[in-house]
Amino acid sequence: MGPIGFADRFRIALDGESPHAFSRRSAISDNMVRKYLDGSMPGLEKLVEIARLTHVTLDWLATGEGPMRPGPAQLVVGYSDGFVPIPRLDVRAAAGAGALSPGFAEDYLGPADIVAFREEWLRQLGVSARFARILICDGDSMYPTIAHGDMMLVDTAIRDVRQDGIYVLVFAGLLKVKRVQMRRDGILLLKSDNPAYDTEEVPLAEQPELIIEGRVRWAGGAI
Secondary structure, three states, X not given: OOOOOHHHHHHHHXXXXXXXXXXXXXXXXXXXXHHHHOOOOXXXXXXXXXXXXXXXXXXXXXXXOOOOOOHHHHHHHHOOOOEEEEEEEEEEEEOOOOEEOOOOOHXXXXXXXXXXXXXXXXXXXXXXXXXXXXXXXXXXXXXXXXOOOOEEEEEOOOOOOOOOEEEEEEEOOEEEEEEEEEOOOOOEXXXXXXXXXXXXXXXXXHHHHEEEEEEEEEEEOOO
């Protein structure tokens, strides 16, 4: 078998993620993603974006040379068998009124730490280690379900409200963690588990401003 081209490497890097899903979490249009998969070669800026979001090295993506995964991913060998490293992002999701945030992208946040979880346990939760991130809860609006300072395991592959649950979201420039429920009329309810906080309604006209950054699948902390 001969050397593979960029389109094949891009497809490998996507690891089953659909072109549409990748486009939604990147600065690359759906149409351009499909063109790249058909053989078009992106410029340097887009190559860097693809490499960053798929966690592969720029050299491998562009030329096929060198290791596919960057150095931090090789930390897996340092953990006990059956465990995988999950990045803890240097950001706090506010369980309260919300914290001002320019977004959730790792290009400005960067991983602050690594936390190891058993891979089999992640699979039981239905979370791919590739899309798992750890955030810290800031505030008490989700208490007693999630307490201030708790670690939250967030599945960033989930970028829309598929069912009622607890999500990390950006709305009106605020980064929040809330229980999200969709009413039959399409209105989204942003709920707090702490009864001291009011429920916020997001009408259909304002929902394009709401960005789902991931679903919280586990939370835990000190007792």
